[in-house]
Amino acid sequence: MALIQSTLIWVVYAVVIALVVAVASIFVYLYQSPRERSATVSIVCIFTLTSLLATLLLLPVDIALVSSTTSSKLGRRKDWATDARVDSIVYTLKIVYYALYSLDAVLCLLVVPFTYFWYEEYDEVAAEEGTQTIGSRFLGALKYTVAFLFLVIILFLVGFFVPVARDRNGAHYGLDYFKRILEENHGERALTFAIGLLITLGTLIYVLYTAAGFALLPVAFIKSAPAISAPTLTASTASALEQNRERQRQLEGRSAGSSEGLNAKDRRELDALVREERTLVRRERLAAEASGEHSNWLVKTWMKIEAIFRPLKLLGGFLLMIFAILVWVSMLLTGIDKAKNSVCKTHCGYILGHINILNPMNWIFVKSSKIFPIDYVIFLLLVLFFFFSSVVGMAAIGIRFLWLRLFQIRNGHTSPQALLMGTVMLTLMALAINYAVAMMVAPQYAHFGPQTYCDKPLRHPTDQPDCTEHRKLRPCSETADSQAARNVCTASVGSTFLDTITVNFSFFGAVDFWAQFVFLAVYLIVFVVSLFRVPKLDQFEAEQDAEEEEEEGLLASTGRRFGATWQDITGRGKNYGTSNGQGARNDDME
Numbered sequence: 049m050a051l052i053q054s055t056l057i058w059v060v061y062a063v064v065i066a067l068v069v070a071v072a073s074i075f076v077y078l079y080q081s082p083r084e085r086s087a088t089v090s091i092v093c094i095f096t097l098t099s100l101l102a103t104l105l106l107l108p109v110d111i112a113l114v115s116s117t118t119s120s121k122l123g124r125r126k127d128w129a130t131d132a133r134v135d136s137i138v139y140t141l142k143i144v145y146y147a148l149y150s151l152d153a154v155l156c157l158l159v160v161p162f163t164y165f166w167y168e169e170y171d172e173v174a175a176e177e178g179t180q181t182i183g184s185r186f187l188g189a190l191k192y193t194v195a196f197l198f199l200v201i202i203l204f205l206v207g208f209f210v211p212v213a214r215d216r217n218g219a220h221y222g223l224d225y226f227k228r229i230l231e232e233n234h235g236e237r238a239l240t241f242a243i244g245l246l247i248t249l250g251t252l253i254y255v256l257y258t259a260a261g262f263a264l265l266p267v268a269f270i271k272s273a274p275a276i277s278a279p280t281l282t283a284s285t286a287s288a289l290e291q292n293r294e295r296q297r298q299l300e301g302r303s304a305g306s307s308e309g310l311n312a313k314d315r316r317e318l319d320a321l322v323r324e325e326r327t328l329v330r331r332e333r334l335a336a337e338a339s340g341e342h343s344n345w346l347v348k349t350w351m352k353i354e355a356i357f358r359p360l361k362l363l364g365g366f367l368l369m370i371f372a373i374l375v376w377v378s379m380l381l382t383g384i385d386k387a388k389n390s391v392c393k394t395h396c397g398y399i400l401g402h403i404n405i406l407n408p409m410n411w412i413f414v415k416s417s418k419i420f421p422i423d424y425v426i427f428l429l430l431v432l433f434f435f436f437s438s439v440v441g442m443a444a445i446g447i448r449f450l451w452l453r454l455f456q457i458r459n460g461h462t463s464p465q466a467l468l469m470g471t472v473m474l475t476l477m478a479l480a481i482n483y484a485v486a487m488m489v490a491p492q493y494a495h496f497g498p499q500t501y502c503d504k505p506l507r508h509p510t511d512q513p514d515c516t517e518h519r520k521l522r523p524c525s526e527t528a529d530s531q532a533a534r535n536v537c538t539a540s541v542g543s544t545f546l547d548t549i550t551v552n553f554s555f556f557g558a559v560d561f562w563a564q565f566v567f568l569a570v571y572l573i574v575f576v577v578s579l580f581r582v583p584k585l586d587q588f589e590a591e592q593d594a595e596e597e598e599e600e601g602l603l604a605s606t607g608r609r610f611g612a613t614w615q616d617i618t619g620r621g622k623n624y625g626t627s628n629g630q631g632a633r634n635d636d637m638e
Contacts, residue, residue, distance in 0.1 A: 050128045053116050054137070060421050061109045064428060065102055071432070072097035075439070079462040089464040092163045093471045096155045100478040103148040104431050107486065107542045108424040110145075111417060111497040113137050114538045120418060123502035123521045125536055134538055141541040149243050149545075153200070156246065156475045161196045164468045165189035203245065204238045237552065244549035244556040247483050250476030251563045254484070258434060258477055259570035261441030262372055265433075267578040268440065269365030282332070289328040296321050371433065376571055378409035379488045383564055391527060397550025397557015401527030403492050413493035414523075423493070430489070434481045435474070442470055480560075486543050488564050495543040496524035501536040 072094045080090065114137065117129035125134075166189040299318045303310045310318065385405040386398040403410065417423040439457070447455040447469050455466030462470070486494035502515035503522045515521055522528065524537035526547075550557025 050116070050126075050133070054113060057109055057112045057116070057420065060424060061106070064105055064424070065098070068101045068105065069094070069098050072101070076467065079457065079459055080467055081461050081463055084464055086167055086464045088163060089167055089468060092155075092159060093467055096160060096471050096475060099148065099151050099155060100475050101431070101435065103145075103152055104478055104482050104485075105428065106141075106144065106148065107482075107494060107540065108417075108421070108427045110141050110540045110542045111493065112420045112424070113141065114540055115417065115497040115499050117538060118499050118501075118536055120498045120500045120521075123500045123515045123532075123536065138538065138541055145541055145545060146239065149239065152475060152479070153242055153246060156472055157196055157200050157203075158193065160468050160472050160475075162189055162193040164465060165192040167464050167468070200242075203242045206241065236548075240545070240549045241553060243479065243545075244553050246476060247479045247549070248556050248559050250478070250480035251483070251560050253473055254438070254477045254480035255563050255566045255570060257441030257445060257473070258438045258481065259441070259567045260444055260574045261437035261439065262376075262434075263571050263575035263578055264444055265437050265440045266365050266369035266372055267575075269361055269368060271365075285328055285332045289325065289332060292321055292325050292328060296325070368433070372571075372575075374408055375430070375433075375489060376568060378407045378490070379484070379564060380568055381405045381407050382410070382488045382491060383561075383568070386561065394558045395554055396547075397554055398561045399526060399547055399550060399557075400491055402523070402525035407490070407492075410490040410492050413490040414498055417493060417497045427485075430485065431481070434485070435478070438474055438477045438481075442473065447473065482542075483546060483560055484564060484567070486546055487561070491543075492523065492525070495526065495539050496537060497540065499524040499537055501528065501530075501533045503530065503532060505532075 075097065076090050076093045114134075116126075117134050117137070118125050166185065169185045169188040296318065299310065299314055299321070302314065309315075382400070382405075385403065385407075386400045389400065389404045390396075390398040391401040392399060413423055413426065416426060442457045443459075446453045446457065447466060455463065455469055457466060457470050500521045500523055503520045504515065522533075524533060524539075526539070528537060550560070
């Protein structure tokens with residue numbers, strides 16, 4: 049039974065990884081510029097994104113496996129869960145975690161930079177003339193990557209020799225949980241230092257990009273539907289264009305009948321009408337494309353289906369907003385709880401011994417984790433929400449150095465260099481998200497899941513407590529130091545790894561913890577601003593593509609969006625005649 053259960057858990061993880069590969073592939077395909085596609089860049093980006101998401105999504109598997117050794121109803125270990133079996137499960141998870149974290153570090157610090165320089169080294173003219181070979185290109189890219197190789201070596205050497213947790217006189221270091229954390233070899237310490245540094249660097253990016261995207265993503269869903277339908281836009285644009293050309297003919301006729309031509313006022317008006325005509329012609333073409341004119345029946349059918357389900361996008365935006373607010377409240381409550389009730393404050397990165405303030409997200413995860421994979425589905429949605437929020441944040445802000453914009457992440461217009469740079473940033477932010485989810489969003493779930501122990505005195509240290517008759521069940525926690533808790537509770541490997549970083553390198557833990565309040569503040573500011581202002585996630589694209597810039601004025605109230613949806617479904621818009629042309633133009637300019 050135990051083998052079947054563990055096998056099913058790993059099978060679910062394999063299915064999720066397959067889904068992650070699809071998500072990463074679609075992301076790279078949609079964002080990369082079609083004219084600059086590179087097979088090498090695409091493969092490296094897809095593999096890197098898959099690796100970082102696989103690291104994030106291993107936590108529910110970890111929790112399910114260690115929790116499967118206990119019975120949360122009886123507060124004791126199952127008969128098959130001997131110490132040797134539990135140690136085997138933990139050891140297997142350690143291998144997977146260390147492999148994934150090491151892979152993330154190597155990809156972020158070596159493989160992606162090498163790919164970046166490999167792409168930059170390509171010279172199309174030299175390649176056609178035969179003067180640039182694969183070997184020379186490889187050596188050229190390797191020459192620039194050596195600096196990153198030295199960085200990795202220095203990083204691990206510092207982690208290997210750096211002193212850790214010098215002040216171990218606090219009462220918390222006597223707890224069994226902290227003793228296990230501090231008992232590690234130099235190799236593990238080097239890895240934890242390297243990952244801890246990357247998490248801290250990622251947190252500095254995460255508090256800006258992910259926080260902004262966390263607020264913008266739901267609002268963008270709500271405000272993305274056009275306030276005017278394609279048929280109505282076609283009719284109003286045609287009417288306005290007709291009026292524009294009629295007025296131009298009047299001015300040109302006035303010019304022909306005068307020997308001096310047009311005066312300065314009429315000349316300015318004619319120039320403005322010419323510019324407006326170009327805009328209206330462009331808008332007429334966009335309206336024709338949006339309504340499916342000159343398209344086959346399959347495209348028109350897809351447009352009708354898309355219009356039918358447009359209200360679901362609006363509803364999804366509201367649900368995402370509620371979900372984001374729930375996560376925000378959970379993180380705030382955990383932050384207050386840790387700042388006030390942490391067992392060791394800055395000495396261990398504000399590890400919370402047990403939950404003192406009810407955390408709604410933590411409660412949902414703990415309750416749902418009793419029936420795997422319900423918690424996994426919720427966790428997957430949470431991780432994808434954080435991930436796509438990071439992408440939206442990068443699209444809104446761009447990849448910058450201080451105030452200078454280096455690259456822009458745009459759908460279908462992202463250069464290979466920008467995609468590689470964005471992949472590195474997403475890797476760092478994913479490590480920061482891993483910390484935020486495990487330490488702030490659902491700390492009890494991330495550490496012990498639904499595990500409980502029977503708080504009864506034992507006759508012998510190796511006995512299993514029995515709460516069949518007397519219900520003295522207690523949730524497992526870091527500060528539970530009774531013999532019964534030691535015999536039953538097993539902390540997840542992922543949370544123990546993060547706790548190892550914060551205890552051994554308390555500076556990282558303190559920075560990562562207080563940065564979460566910056567995340568909450570940035571989210572609140574962007575959320576309030578976005579409620580009163582349409583998010584311009586593609587401002588650079590709008591400047592480069594004037595067609596999209598002209599369509600920004602089509603956003604309006606929610607009620608008009610539903611009306612536009614119905615007109616798109618029926619294919620009929622409002623009637624605009626010549627007499628109402630001015631009104632049509634005014635509607636356009638709203």
